[in-house]
């Protein structure tokens with residue numbers, strides 16, 4: 080596909096089953112309609128470099144043709160070969176390209192990019208990749224999966240793997256994006272379950288389960304109910320990679336105790352899926368009860384944080400709803416499912432205490448909605464000045480959403 084290329088993918092909220100999903104238990108997640116990542120691929124200033132411009136994490140890096148020439152492409156573009164273990168030769172070859180990057184945010188984003196770039200289109204030079212996100216980064220709402228999906232789709236197109244139909248992404252193409260974005264997630268956090276990239280690829284909501292043979296089973300939940308919910312970002316930084324590794328260590332130390340907890344979490348997700356398929360006044364309290372139990376089990380795995388417990392304690396003491404951490408925990412976000420009778424005044428008070436006293440950020444966003452998408456080169460070219468201005472450092476989340484949010488603007492996205 081010719082340049083420019085523009086891709087997008089949503090963030091997600093895990094309703095049931097974070098952490099247990101990594102250990103092959105079922106889990107439920109939904110895409111978040113208004114929190115998305117966008118990737119623009121354009122010609123670089125010179126024809127012999129590859130440039131990353133990721134202003135959200137302060138990364139602007141150029142690799143020269145000479146540096147890139149030391150890495151050879153893996154011989155076969157078969158995702159399954161990278162599934163269990165990332166390719167050790169490619170990893171070793173990428174190390175010198177990554178050594179000047181600062182901190183884990185930049186390192187992991189660039190590693191994910193380079194791995195997909197060399198696997199899917201490694202000889203192309205003179206390209207610049209710019210990423211902007213309206214989703215908070217490293218906060219439990221699937222930012223790593225949404226950037227991985229944007230990269231897998233754009234690089235898949237650049238490498239000529241995904242150009243079968245101009246007017247839609249076929250099922251096979253979505254499966255390709257899902258597989259390669261899972262590999263991108265592996266670069267970012269080691270042992271992902273694959274639930275985040277599945278939701279970011281296919282959209283809507285999924286009942287997901289990783290299989291023992293590393294394959295995944297995800298059932299789309301098309302009519303996901305709009306559960307009245309507040310998402311609160313504590314802004315406490317954390318890393319999914321570190322938290323997932325911590326749970327693995329705990330299982331190794333306490334297998335008899337922790338394995339049944341993970342099993343219980345899987346049961347919560349299965350039971351939750353049945354309730355969500357038929358949610359009404361009669362079973363709403365059951366849903367809230369499952370949410371409360373899931374949070375308690377996550378606390379027992381050691382992945383909560385005092386900052387998340389503030390949200391839970393406030394929600395409980397105001398009797399406004401039921402709170403559970405979402406995503407990997409350790410900071411980041413919690414969701415509060417509002418009680419049916421929560422008054423608008425109480426909801427406002429709850430949000431205002433969190434925002435003003437604790438300096439947290441709250442969101443009320445719809446769940447479900449489109450997965451990954453791209454824009455045709457013609458559509459981008461017609462709107463290039465506007466689109467390029469959005470990818471500059473100073474553009475805000477509302478600028479991004481006002482102009483680019485799929486389904487909400489006049490620009491045509493292809494799904």
Ligand SMILES: Nc1ncnc2c1ncn2[C@@H]1O[C@H](COP(=O)(O)OP(=O)(O)OP(=O)(O)O)[C@@H](O)[C@H]1O
Pocket residue numbers: 116133135136183184185186187188189210211212215216217218219220221222223224226267268275317318319320405406407408
């Ligand atoms: N907009 C972005 N620009 C650059 N890098 C990003 C962006 N969004 C995410 N990333 C990459 O994703 C990493 C964050 O991934 P991490 O899995 O820790 O958090 P998360 O995906 O937001 O939360 P969770 O996995 O719990 O849902 C960052 O370190 C960075 O490398």
Ligand SMILES: C[C@@](O)(CCO)CC(=O)[O-]
Pocket residue numbers: 093096097098099100101219221270271272273274275319323406407
């Ligand atoms: C913590 C975790 O379960 C969810 C992160 O959003 C990790 C994963 O499933 O990959």
Ligand SMILES: [Mg+2]
Pocket residue numbers: 221222223224268275319
């Ligand atoms: Mg992540």
